[in-house]
Amino acid sequence: MYPKSALNSLALLLAAQQCTASSSAHKRHGSHMAMHEKVAKRSATKCKLPSDAGLYKVPGGLNGGFALSPDQECTSGSYCPIACPSGQVMAQWDPDSSYVYPQSMNGGLLCGDDGVASKPFPKKPYCVDGTDTVYIVNKCGSPASFCQTVLPGNEAMLIPTIASAGGKAKLAVPDASYWASTAAHYYINPPGVGSEGCIWGDNTKAVGNWAPYVAGANTVANGDTYVKIGWNPIFQFEGAGLEKTLPSFGLEIKCPNGGCNGLPCSIDPNDGLGAVNSGQAASGAGGSSFCVVTVSKGSTANIVLTSGDQLDVDNQAFYDHVNHIEADLDLYFYYDEHHLNYHVHHHVHHHNYHLHHDFHDYLHHVVNYNHIVNLYCREDHHFLYPHLQSPQDYCLGLPDPPQRQRRCLFGERN
Structure with missing residues:
Protein backbone atom coordinates (compact mmCIF):
# COMPACT_ATOMS: atom_id res chain seq x y z
CA MET A 1 0.00 0.00 0.00
CA ASP A 312 13.79 -8.99 -25.19
CA VAL A 313 17.29 -7.75 -26.04
CA ASP A 314 17.60 -5.91 -22.74
CA ASN A 315 16.56 -8.96 -20.75
CA GLN A 316 19.14 -11.09 -22.59
CA ALA A 317 21.82 -8.48 -21.87
CA PHE A 318 20.96 -8.60 -18.18
CA TYR A 319 21.05 -12.39 -18.22
CA ASP A 320 24.42 -12.42 -19.97
CA HIS A 321 25.73 -10.00 -17.37
CA VAL A 322 24.48 -12.28 -14.60
CA ASN A 323 26.30 -15.23 -16.10
CA HIS A 324 29.64 -13.42 -15.90
CA ILE A 325 29.40 -12.07 -12.38
CA GLU A 326 32.00 -13.84 -10.28
CA ALA A 327 30.57 -12.93 -6.93
CA ASP A 328 28.40 -14.09 -4.10
CA LEU A 329 25.48 -11.81 -3.39
CA ASP A 330 23.76 -11.34 -0.09
CA LEU A 331 20.12 -10.45 -0.71
CA TYR A 332 18.04 -9.02 2.08
CA PHE A 333 14.29 -8.84 1.62
CA TYR A 334 12.76 -6.12 3.74
CA TYR A 335 9.16 -5.23 4.44
CA ASP A 336 7.63 -2.28 6.29
CA GLU A 337 4.10 -1.01 6.79
CA HIS A 338 4.20 1.46 3.94
CA HIS A 339 6.33 -0.03 1.20
CA LEU A 340 7.12 -3.43 -0.16
CA ASN A 341 10.79 -3.15 -0.94
CA TYR A 342 13.95 -5.07 -1.01
CA HIS A 343 17.43 -3.78 -0.44
CA VAL A 344 20.40 -5.42 -2.09
CA HIS A 345 23.56 -5.77 -0.05
CA HIS A 346 26.50 -7.55 -1.59
CA HIS A 347 30.10 -8.47 -1.06
CA VAL A 348 32.72 -10.25 -3.11
CA HIS A 349 35.34 -12.68 -1.90
CA HIS A 350 38.81 -11.35 -2.73
CA HIS A 351 37.42 -8.50 -4.88
CA ASN A 352 36.31 -4.92 -4.32
CA TYR A 353 33.39 -5.32 -6.70
CA HIS A 354 30.40 -3.03 -7.06
CA LEU A 355 27.19 -4.48 -8.38
CA HIS A 356 26.34 -3.26 -11.87
CA HIS A 357 23.18 -1.12 -12.07
CA ASP A 358 21.82 -3.26 -14.91
CA PHE A 359 21.82 -6.35 -12.71
CA HIS A 360 20.13 -4.42 -9.91
CA ASP A 361 17.48 -3.30 -12.42
CA TYR A 362 17.14 -6.90 -13.58
CA LEU A 363 16.39 -8.06 -10.06
CA HIS A 364 13.75 -5.35 -9.76
CA HIS A 365 12.26 -6.53 -13.07
CA VAL A 366 12.12 -10.28 -12.53
CA VAL A 367 11.08 -10.46 -8.87
CA ASN A 368 7.37 -9.95 -8.38
CA TYR A 369 6.78 -7.72 -5.37
CA ASN A 370 3.69 -9.72 -4.48
CA HIS A 371 6.07 -12.50 -3.44
CA ILE A 372 8.86 -10.57 -1.73
CA VAL A 373 7.41 -10.43 1.77
CA ASN A 374 6.86 -14.20 1.59
CA LEU A 375 10.18 -15.22 0.08
CA TYR A 376 13.12 -16.97 1.53
CA CYS A 377 15.50 -19.40 -0.04
CA ARG A 378 15.01 -23.12 -0.15
CA GLU A 379 16.41 -25.19 2.67
CA ASP A 380 19.99 -25.16 1.42
CA HIS A 381 19.77 -21.35 1.08
CA HIS A 382 21.21 -21.53 -2.39
CA PHE A 383 20.03 -21.37 -5.96
CA LEU A 384 21.78 -20.59 -9.22
CA TYR A 385 21.66 -17.73 -11.69
CA PRO A 386 19.71 -19.64 -14.36
CA HIS A 387 16.83 -19.76 -11.89
CA LEU A 388 16.59 -15.98 -11.52
CA GLN A 389 13.82 -15.86 -14.08
CA SER A 390 11.52 -17.70 -11.68
CA PRO A 391 12.93 -17.34 -8.15
CA GLN A 392 9.58 -18.14 -6.58
CA ASP A 393 10.03 -21.72 -7.83
CA TYR A 394 13.06 -22.09 -5.57
CA CYS A 395 11.82 -20.34 -2.45
CA LEU A 396 9.37 -21.10 0.32
CA GLY A 397 6.95 -18.83 2.13
CA LEU A 398 7.92 -16.82 5.16
CA PRO A 399 5.90 -17.89 8.21
CA ASP A 400 4.62 -14.37 8.84
CA PRO A 401 5.44 -10.70 8.06
CA PRO A 402 7.09 -9.95 11.43
CA GLN A 403 10.03 -12.05 10.28
CA ARG A 404 11.13 -9.15 8.12
CA GLN A 405 14.59 -10.03 6.95
CA ARG A 406 15.95 -13.21 5.45
CA ARG A 407 19.26 -13.85 3.78
CA CYS A 408 19.43 -15.49 0.38
CA LEU A 409 22.75 -16.42 -1.12
CA PHE A 410 22.94 -16.35 -4.89
CA GLY A 411 25.74 -18.64 -6.02
CA GLU A 412 27.66 -18.56 -9.25
CA ARG A 413 26.39 -20.37 -12.29
CA ASN A 414 27.83 -23.86 -12.73
Whole structure:
Protein backbone atom coordinates (compact mmCIF):
# COMPACT_ATOMS: atom_id res chain seq x y z
CA MET A 1 0.00 0.00 0.00
CA TYR A 2 1.05 3.60 -0.44
CA PRO A 3 2.18 5.83 2.48
CA LYS A 4 -0.70 7.64 4.16
CA SER A 5 1.19 10.92 3.68
CA ALA A 6 1.01 10.38 -0.06
CA LEU A 7 -2.69 9.67 -0.40
CA ASN A 8 -3.87 13.25 -0.83
CA SER A 9 -1.25 13.98 -3.46
CA LEU A 10 -1.93 10.70 -5.25
CA ALA A 11 -5.64 11.45 -5.25
CA LEU A 12 -5.00 14.72 -7.05
CA LEU A 13 -2.52 13.14 -9.47
CA LEU A 14 -4.70 10.17 -10.35
CA ALA A 15 -8.17 11.69 -10.26
CA ALA A 16 -7.24 14.58 -12.53
CA GLN A 17 -5.62 12.29 -15.08
CA GLN A 18 -8.50 9.84 -15.14
CA CYS A 19 -11.04 12.64 -15.47
CA THR A 20 -9.18 14.04 -18.44
CA ALA A 21 -9.05 10.60 -20.02
CA SER A 22 -12.73 9.86 -19.55
CA SER A 23 -15.48 10.34 -22.06
CA SER A 24 -17.15 12.82 -19.71
CA ALA A 25 -14.03 14.94 -20.02
CA HIS A 26 -14.51 14.87 -23.77
CA LYS A 27 -17.98 16.31 -23.27
CA ARG A 28 -16.60 18.87 -20.82
CA HIS A 29 -14.03 19.85 -23.42
CA GLY A 30 -16.92 20.80 -25.67
CA SER A 31 -18.44 22.98 -22.95
CA HIS A 32 -15.08 24.68 -22.47
CA MET A 33 -15.07 25.55 -26.15
CA ALA A 34 -18.63 26.82 -25.94
CA MET A 35 -17.72 29.16 -23.09
CA HIS A 36 -14.87 30.67 -25.08
CA GLU A 37 -17.14 31.06 -28.10
CA LYS A 38 -19.64 33.02 -25.99
CA VAL A 39 -16.85 35.26 -24.75
CA ALA A 40 -15.73 35.82 -28.33
CA LYS A 41 -19.24 36.87 -29.35
CA ARG A 42 -19.36 39.52 -26.63
CA SER A 43 -16.15 41.14 -27.80
CA ALA A 44 -14.15 41.14 -30.99
CA THR A 45 -10.95 42.26 -29.25
CA LYS A 46 -8.26 39.62 -29.57
CA CYS A 47 -4.92 39.30 -27.82
CA LYS A 48 -1.60 38.16 -29.22
CA LEU A 49 0.83 35.78 -27.59
CA PRO A 50 3.89 37.71 -26.33
CA SER A 51 6.64 37.23 -28.90
CA ASP A 52 9.56 37.81 -26.53
CA ALA A 53 8.61 35.39 -23.76
CA GLY A 54 10.24 32.21 -25.10
CA LEU A 55 6.93 30.36 -25.09
CA TYR A 56 5.99 27.36 -27.19
CA LYS A 57 3.44 28.37 -29.82
CA VAL A 58 0.64 25.83 -29.97
CA PRO A 59 -0.35 25.37 -33.62
CA GLY A 60 -3.92 26.09 -34.61
CA GLY A 61 -6.23 28.16 -36.73
CA LEU A 62 -7.59 30.65 -34.22
CA ASN A 63 -5.66 30.15 -30.99
CA GLY A 64 -2.83 32.51 -31.92
CA GLY A 65 -0.23 30.26 -30.31
CA PHE A 66 -1.92 30.17 -26.89
CA ALA A 67 -2.51 26.78 -25.24
CA LEU A 68 -6.05 26.70 -26.55
CA SER A 69 -7.73 24.32 -28.95
CA PRO A 70 -7.36 25.27 -32.64
CA ASP A 71 -10.86 26.74 -32.85
CA GLN A 72 -10.57 28.83 -29.67
CA GLU A 73 -9.51 32.47 -29.59
CA CYS A 74 -7.89 34.56 -26.88
CA THR A 75 -10.38 37.39 -26.45
CA SER A 76 -10.77 40.27 -24.01
CA GLY A 77 -11.98 39.37 -20.54
CA SER A 78 -10.74 35.78 -20.73
CA TYR A 79 -7.70 33.98 -19.41
CA CYS A 80 -5.53 32.44 -22.09
CA PRO A 81 -3.22 29.58 -21.04
CA ILE A 82 0.35 29.47 -22.32
CA ALA A 83 2.61 26.56 -23.25
CA CYS A 84 6.03 26.56 -21.61
CA PRO A 85 9.25 25.01 -22.94
CA SER A 86 10.00 21.42 -21.96
CA GLY A 87 10.87 21.06 -18.30
CA GLN A 88 9.03 24.25 -17.29
CA VAL A 89 5.56 24.85 -15.89
CA MET A 90 3.22 27.80 -16.25
CA ALA A 91 3.56 30.43 -13.52
CA GLN A 92 0.54 32.57 -14.42
CA TRP A 93 -3.15 32.04 -13.66
CA ASP A 94 -6.17 33.72 -12.14
CA PRO A 95 -5.26 34.31 -8.46
CA ASP A 96 -8.88 33.62 -7.48
CA SER A 97 -9.25 30.39 -9.44
CA SER A 98 -9.72 26.93 -7.97
CA TYR A 99 -10.04 23.37 -9.20
CA VAL A 100 -13.75 23.88 -9.87
CA TYR A 101 -15.21 24.49 -13.32
CA PRO A 102 -15.26 27.11 -14.81
CA GLN A 103 -12.56 28.65 -12.58
CA SER A 104 -10.27 25.77 -13.52
CA MET A 105 -10.17 27.23 -17.04
CA ASN A 106 -8.48 30.41 -15.89
CA GLY A 107 -4.83 29.71 -16.55
CA GLY A 108 -2.28 31.87 -18.30
CA LEU A 109 -2.56 35.53 -19.23
CA LEU A 110 -5.52 37.89 -18.90
CA CYS A 111 -6.61 39.37 -22.21
CA GLY A 112 -7.49 43.03 -21.74
CA ASP A 113 -9.89 45.27 -23.63
CA ASP A 114 -6.85 46.94 -25.19
CA GLY A 115 -5.81 43.68 -26.83
CA VAL A 116 -2.83 43.15 -24.52
CA ALA A 117 -2.38 39.83 -22.71
CA SER A 118 -0.95 40.66 -19.28
CA LYS A 119 0.45 38.68 -16.37
CA PRO A 120 -1.88 38.16 -13.40
CA PHE A 121 1.32 38.01 -11.30
CA PRO A 122 3.39 40.86 -12.78
CA LYS A 123 6.52 40.11 -10.75
CA LYS A 124 6.64 36.44 -11.73
CA PRO A 125 7.98 35.05 -15.01
CA TYR A 126 5.73 33.43 -17.57
CA CYS A 127 7.20 30.02 -16.80
CA VAL A 128 9.37 28.51 -14.08
CA ASP A 129 11.53 25.40 -13.99
CA GLY A 130 9.98 22.20 -12.76
CA THR A 131 11.63 20.10 -10.08
CA ASP A 132 14.01 18.29 -12.49
CA THR A 133 13.06 14.91 -11.06
CA VAL A 134 11.56 12.96 -13.99
CA TYR A 135 12.97 12.33 -17.46
CA ILE A 136 11.98 10.52 -20.63
CA VAL A 137 14.55 8.01 -21.85
CA ASN A 138 13.70 6.90 -25.36
CA LYS A 139 15.30 3.60 -26.36
CA CYS A 140 13.14 3.31 -29.46
CA GLY A 141 14.29 4.01 -32.99
CA SER A 142 12.03 7.02 -33.55
CA PRO A 143 11.30 10.24 -31.63
CA ALA A 144 8.62 10.01 -28.95
CA SER A 145 6.23 12.67 -27.69
CA PHE A 146 4.65 13.14 -24.28
CA CYS A 147 1.65 15.50 -24.52
CA GLN A 148 1.02 17.57 -21.39
CA THR A 149 -2.53 18.63 -20.60
CA VAL A 150 -3.31 22.31 -20.09
CA LEU A 151 -4.24 22.87 -16.46
CA PRO A 152 -5.42 25.35 -15.40
CA GLY A 153 -7.05 25.44 -18.80
CA ASN A 154 -9.20 23.23 -20.98
CA GLU A 155 -7.17 20.07 -20.15
CA ALA A 156 -6.46 19.37 -23.80
CA MET A 157 -3.16 17.56 -24.38
CA LEU A 158 -1.46 20.32 -26.38
CA ILE A 159 2.02 20.83 -24.89
CA PRO A 160 4.68 18.48 -26.29
CA THR A 161 7.89 17.18 -24.78
CA ILE A 162 9.94 15.37 -27.42
CA ALA A 163 12.62 12.77 -26.75
CA SER A 164 14.70 12.00 -29.82
CA ALA A 165 15.46 8.42 -30.83
CA GLY A 166 17.94 7.13 -28.27
CA GLY A 167 17.70 10.44 -26.45
CA LYS A 168 16.57 11.92 -23.17
CA ALA A 169 14.22 14.79 -22.31
CA LYS A 170 13.18 16.50 -19.11
CA LEU A 171 9.51 16.43 -18.13
CA ALA A 172 7.85 19.41 -16.49
CA VAL A 173 7.10 18.36 -12.91
CA PRO A 174 5.40 20.96 -10.69
CA ASP A 175 6.11 21.37 -7.00
CA ALA A 176 3.62 22.01 -4.21
CA SER A 177 3.39 25.72 -5.05
CA TYR A 178 1.86 25.02 -8.45
CA TRP A 179 -1.76 25.88 -9.11
CA ALA A 180 -4.07 24.05 -6.66
CA SER A 181 -1.10 21.74 -5.86
CA THR A 182 -1.93 19.75 -8.97
CA ALA A 183 0.30 17.39 -10.94
CA ALA A 184 1.42 17.43 -14.55
CA HIS A 185 -0.43 14.94 -16.74
CA TYR A 186 0.77 13.44 -20.01
CA TYR A 187 -0.52 11.32 -22.87
CA ILE A 188 2.23 9.16 -24.38
CA ASN A 189 2.17 8.83 -28.15
CA PRO A 190 3.72 5.87 -30.00
CA PRO A 191 7.32 6.40 -31.19
CA GLY A 192 7.34 8.12 -34.54
CA VAL A 193 4.60 10.56 -33.55
CA GLY A 194 5.87 14.07 -32.81
CA SER A 195 4.25 17.29 -31.65
CA GLU A 196 1.60 16.92 -34.36
CA GLY A 197 0.12 14.14 -32.21
CA CYS A 198 -0.46 16.42 -29.22
CA ILE A 199 -4.09 17.04 -30.11
CA TRP A 200 -7.60 16.26 -29.05
CA GLY A 201 -8.12 13.62 -31.70
CA ASP A 202 -10.56 10.85 -32.53
CA ASN A 203 -10.69 7.07 -32.55
CA THR A 204 -9.16 6.73 -36.01
CA LYS A 205 -5.62 6.96 -34.63
CA ALA A 206 -4.00 6.14 -31.28
CA VAL A 207 -2.56 9.60 -30.63
CA GLY A 208 -3.37 12.51 -28.33
CA ASN A 209 -6.24 11.70 -25.99
CA TRP A 210 -6.46 8.29 -27.73
CA ALA A 211 -2.79 7.44 -27.05
CA PRO A 212 -2.30 4.04 -25.37
CA TYR A 213 -0.57 5.23 -22.19
CA VAL A 214 -0.73 8.09 -19.71
CA ALA A 215 1.68 9.42 -17.10
CA GLY A 216 1.65 11.93 -14.28
CA ALA A 217 4.10 13.47 -11.84
CA ASN A 218 4.28 16.02 -9.05
CA THR A 219 6.64 16.92 -6.21
CA VAL A 220 5.15 17.44 -2.76
CA ALA A 221 6.20 19.69 0.10
CA ASN A 222 8.69 17.24 1.64
CA GLY A 223 10.58 16.92 -1.65
CA ASP A 224 9.29 13.49 -2.65
CA THR A 225 8.04 13.08 -6.21
CA TYR A 226 5.23 10.77 -7.27
CA VAL A 227 5.44 9.33 -10.79
CA LYS A 228 2.60 7.38 -12.36
CA ILE A 229 2.34 5.37 -15.57
CA GLY A 230 -0.77 3.57 -16.73
CA TRP A 231 -3.03 2.55 -19.56
CA ASN A 232 -5.27 5.21 -21.05
CA PRO A 233 -8.86 4.14 -20.29
CA ILE A 234 -10.10 5.83 -23.46
CA PHE A 235 -7.75 3.63 -25.52
CA GLN A 236 -8.48 0.51 -23.51
CA PHE A 237 -12.26 0.72 -23.16
CA GLU A 238 -13.53 3.17 -25.78
CA GLY A 239 -11.01 2.63 -28.54
CA ALA A 240 -13.61 1.50 -31.09
CA GLY A 241 -11.13 -1.10 -32.31
CA LEU A 242 -7.88 0.77 -31.57
CA GLU A 243 -7.30 -1.50 -28.59
CA LYS A 244 -7.24 -4.57 -30.85
CA THR A 245 -3.78 -3.52 -32.03
CA LEU A 246 -1.55 -3.49 -28.97
CA PRO A 247 1.14 -0.81 -28.69
CA SER A 248 4.54 -1.67 -30.14
CA PHE A 249 6.36 -0.11 -27.19
CA GLY A 250 6.47 -0.48 -23.43
CA LEU A 251 7.17 1.74 -20.44
CA GLU A 252 9.24 1.27 -17.32
CA ILE A 253 10.11 3.59 -14.46
CA LYS A 254 13.76 3.31 -13.48
CA CYS A 255 15.75 5.18 -10.87
CA PRO A 256 19.40 5.30 -11.96
CA ASN A 257 20.75 6.25 -8.54
CA GLY A 258 18.24 4.44 -6.35
CA GLY A 259 16.05 6.22 -3.84
CA CYS A 260 12.72 4.97 -5.19
CA ASN A 261 9.87 3.01 -3.64
CA GLY A 262 7.29 1.13 -5.67
CA LEU A 263 9.52 -0.61 -8.19
CA PRO A 264 9.05 -2.51 -10.38
CA CYS A 265 6.55 -0.35 -12.23
CA SER A 266 6.33 -1.15 -15.93
CA ILE A 267 4.02 -1.87 -18.84
CA ASP A 268 4.89 -4.49 -21.43
CA PRO A 269 2.22 -4.80 -24.14
CA ASN A 270 3.27 -8.43 -24.62
CA ASP A 271 1.61 -9.11 -21.27
CA GLY A 272 -1.76 -8.12 -22.73
CA LEU A 273 -4.12 -5.16 -22.83
CA GLY A 274 -4.33 -3.42 -19.46
CA ALA A 275 -1.53 -5.40 -17.80
CA VAL A 276 0.84 -3.58 -15.44
CA ASN A 277 3.92 -5.15 -13.86
CA SER A 278 3.87 -3.97 -10.25
CA GLY A 279 3.18 -5.49 -6.87
CA GLN A 280 1.22 -2.33 -6.10
CA ALA A 281 -0.77 -1.97 -9.32
CA ALA A 282 -4.21 -0.44 -8.92
CA SER A 283 -7.15 0.69 -11.04
CA GLY A 284 -8.13 4.31 -11.48
CA ALA A 285 -11.46 6.03 -11.95
CA GLY A 286 -11.48 5.10 -15.63
CA GLY A 287 -10.94 1.42 -14.83
CA SER A 288 -7.43 1.13 -16.27
CA SER A 289 -4.46 -0.14 -14.31
CA PHE A 290 -1.56 2.03 -13.23
CA CYS A 291 1.39 2.01 -10.87
CA VAL A 292 3.04 4.79 -8.89
CA VAL A 293 6.66 5.17 -7.81
CA THR A 294 7.76 7.44 -4.97
CA VAL A 295 11.03 9.19 -5.78
CA SER A 296 12.80 10.34 -2.63
CA LYS A 297 14.06 13.90 -2.33
CA GLY A 298 17.37 14.24 -4.14
CA SER A 299 16.73 11.29 -6.47
CA THR A 300 15.47 11.18 -10.05
CA ALA A 301 13.39 8.79 -12.13
CA ASN A 302 13.35 7.90 -15.82
CA ILE A 303 10.29 6.83 -17.76
CA VAL A 304 11.96 4.49 -20.24
CA LEU A 305 10.34 3.78 -23.60
CA THR A 306 11.38 0.49 -25.16
CA SER A 307 10.12 -1.36 -28.21
CA GLY A 308 8.99 -4.97 -27.91
CA ASP A 309 12.13 -6.29 -29.61
CA GLN A 310 14.36 -4.19 -27.38
CA LEU A 311 12.64 -5.49 -24.26
CA ASP A 312 13.79 -8.99 -25.19
CA VAL A 313 17.29 -7.75 -26.04
CA ASP A 314 17.60 -5.91 -22.74
CA ASN A 315 16.56 -8.96 -20.75
CA GLN A 316 19.14 -11.09 -22.59
CA ALA A 317 21.82 -8.48 -21.87
CA PHE A 318 20.96 -8.60 -18.18
CA TYR A 319 21.05 -12.39 -18.22
CA ASP A 320 24.42 -12.42 -19.97
CA HIS A 321 25.73 -10.00 -17.37
CA VAL A 322 24.48 -12.28 -14.60
CA ASN A 323 26.30 -15.23 -16.10
CA HIS A 324 29.64 -13.42 -15.90
CA ILE A 325 29.40 -12.07 -12.38
CA GLU A 326 32.00 -13.84 -10.28
CA ALA A 327 30.57 -12.93 -6.93
CA ASP A 328 28.40 -14.09 -4.10
CA LEU A 329 25.48 -11.81 -3.39
CA ASP A 330 23.76 -11.34 -0.09
CA LEU A 331 20.12 -10.45 -0.71
CA TYR A 332 18.04 -9.02 2.08
CA PHE A 333 14.29 -8.84 1.62
CA TYR A 334 12.76 -6.12 3.74
CA TYR A 335 9.16 -5.23 4.44
CA ASP A 336 7.63 -2.28 6.29
CA GLU A 337 4.10 -1.01 6.79
CA HIS A 338 4.20 1.46 3.94
CA HIS A 339 6.33 -0.03 1.20
CA LEU A 340 7.12 -3.43 -0.16
CA ASN A 341 10.79 -3.15 -0.94
CA TYR A 342 13.95 -5.07 -1.01
CA HIS A 343 17.43 -3.78 -0.44
CA VAL A 344 20.40 -5.42 -2.09
CA HIS A 345 23.56 -5.77 -0.05
CA HIS A 346 26.50 -7.55 -1.59
CA HIS A 347 30.10 -8.47 -1.06
CA VAL A 348 32.72 -10.25 -3.11
CA HIS A 349 35.34 -12.68 -1.90
CA HIS A 350 38.81 -11.35 -2.73
CA HIS A 351 37.42 -8.50 -4.88
CA ASN A 352 36.31 -4.92 -4.32
CA TYR A 353 33.39 -5.32 -6.70
CA HIS A 354 30.40 -3.03 -7.06
CA LEU A 355 27.19 -4.48 -8.38
CA HIS A 356 26.34 -3.26 -11.87
CA HIS A 357 23.18 -1.12 -12.07
CA ASP A 358 21.82 -3.26 -14.91
CA PHE A 359 21.82 -6.35 -12.71
CA HIS A 360 20.13 -4.42 -9.91
CA ASP A 361 17.48 -3.30 -12.42
CA TYR A 362 17.14 -6.90 -13.58
CA LEU A 363 16.39 -8.06 -10.06
CA HIS A 364 13.75 -5.35 -9.76
CA HIS A 365 12.26 -6.53 -13.07
CA VAL A 366 12.12 -10.28 -12.53
CA VAL A 367 11.08 -10.46 -8.87
CA ASN A 368 7.37 -9.95 -8.38
CA TYR A 369 6.78 -7.72 -5.37
CA ASN A 370 3.69 -9.72 -4.48
CA HIS A 371 6.07 -12.50 -3.44
CA ILE A 372 8.86 -10.57 -1.73
CA VAL A 373 7.41 -10.43 1.77
CA ASN A 374 6.86 -14.20 1.59
CA LEU A 375 10.18 -15.22 0.08
CA TYR A 376 13.12 -16.97 1.53
CA CYS A 377 15.50 -19.40 -0.04
CA ARG A 378 15.01 -23.12 -0.15
CA GLU A 379 16.41 -25.19 2.67
CA ASP A 380 19.99 -25.16 1.42
CA HIS A 381 19.77 -21.35 1.08
CA HIS A 382 21.21 -21.53 -2.39
CA PHE A 383 20.03 -21.37 -5.96
CA LEU A 384 21.78 -20.59 -9.22
CA TYR A 385 21.66 -17.73 -11.69
CA PRO A 386 19.71 -19.64 -14.36
CA HIS A 387 16.83 -19.76 -11.89
CA LEU A 388 16.59 -15.98 -11.52
CA GLN A 389 13.82 -15.86 -14.08
CA SER A 390 11.52 -17.70 -11.68
CA PRO A 391 12.93 -17.34 -8.15
CA GLN A 392 9.58 -18.14 -6.58
CA ASP A 393 10.03 -21.72 -7.83
CA TYR A 394 13.06 -22.09 -5.57
CA CYS A 395 11.82 -20.34 -2.45
CA LEU A 396 9.37 -21.10 0.32
CA GLY A 397 6.95 -18.83 2.13
CA LEU A 398 7.92 -16.82 5.16
CA PRO A 399 5.90 -17.89 8.21
CA ASP A 400 4.62 -14.37 8.84
CA PRO A 401 5.44 -10.70 8.06
CA PRO A 402 7.09 -9.95 11.43
CA GLN A 403 10.03 -12.05 10.28
CA ARG A 404 11.13 -9.15 8.12
CA GLN A 405 14.59 -10.03 6.95
CA ARG A 406 15.95 -13.21 5.45
CA ARG A 407 19.26 -13.85 3.78
CA CYS A 408 19.43 -15.49 0.38
CA LEU A 409 22.75 -16.42 -1.12
CA PHE A 410 22.94 -16.35 -4.89
CA GLY A 411 25.74 -18.64 -6.02
CA GLU A 412 27.66 -18.56 -9.25
CA ARG A 413 26.39 -20.37 -12.29
CA ASN A 414 27.83 -23.86 -12.73
